[in-house]
Amino acid sequence: MGFELREWRPEDAPSITRYADDPQVAANLRDIFPAPYHLSDAREFIQSCMEADEGQAIFRAISVNGQAVGSIALTRGTDVYRLSAELGYWLGREFWGRGIMPAAVEEMCRLGFHRWDIVRIFAEPYAHNAASRRVLEKAGFHLEGVMARGVVKNGQLHDYCMYAKLK
Numbered sequence: 001m002g003f004e005l006r007e008w009r010p011e012d013a014p015s016i017t018r019y020a021d022d023p024q025v026a027a028n029l030r031d032i033f034p035a036p037y038h039l040s041d042a043r044e045f046i047q048s049c050m051e052a053d054e055g056q057a058i059f060r061a062i063s064v065n066g067q068a069v070g071s072i073a074l075t076r077g078t079d080v081y082r083l084s085a086e087l088g089y090w091l092g093r094e095f096w097g098r099g100i101m102p103a104a105v106e107e108m109c110r111l112g113f114h115r116w117d118i119v120r121i122f123a124e125p126y127a128h129n130a131a132s133r134r135v136l137e138k139a140g141f142h143l144e145g146v147m148a149r150g151v152v153k154n155g156q157l158h159d160y161c162m163y164a165k166l167k
Helices: 010-020 039-051 100-115 130-138
Strands: 004-006 057-064 067-076 084-091 120-123 142-153 156-166
Touching: 004 100, 010 039, 010 067, 057 100, 067 100, 084 100, 100 120, 100 130, 130 142, 130 156
Parallel strands: 084 120
Antiparallel strands: 004 057, 057 067, 067 084, 120 156, 142 156
């Protein structure tokens, strides 16, 4: 299925609200991701993406047929982590399993390595999120370790994984 990574636009708010307001999407993301997800959340998120300093963070909409259906971002590290960047992403459930996300991750990594003088991109999916782990592996990331009981989500402790891709 074809997709494009593009900059966010204010008119993406209704579409992104539709796909983000899904408990199955929110279940695998950090608590900063609102659940339920409202139109006001989408507007605030899009505004922050549009105002971001691309020297520190790159935010892109994942667009299918012109409609924003997910999000992907790279956030550059600071201090001793300045040569690394963290990758984060999500995709509307309707588009899962169609090969979009591994290709989007590969494209975003190319962009990050090209734009910044980084040597490492990492991601931290929950250990039980097999689909997200497969996405990273398909995109050339390697499992560096499992952090036992390293996160709490919905009142429960979970393991998370450290995946990385080196330049």
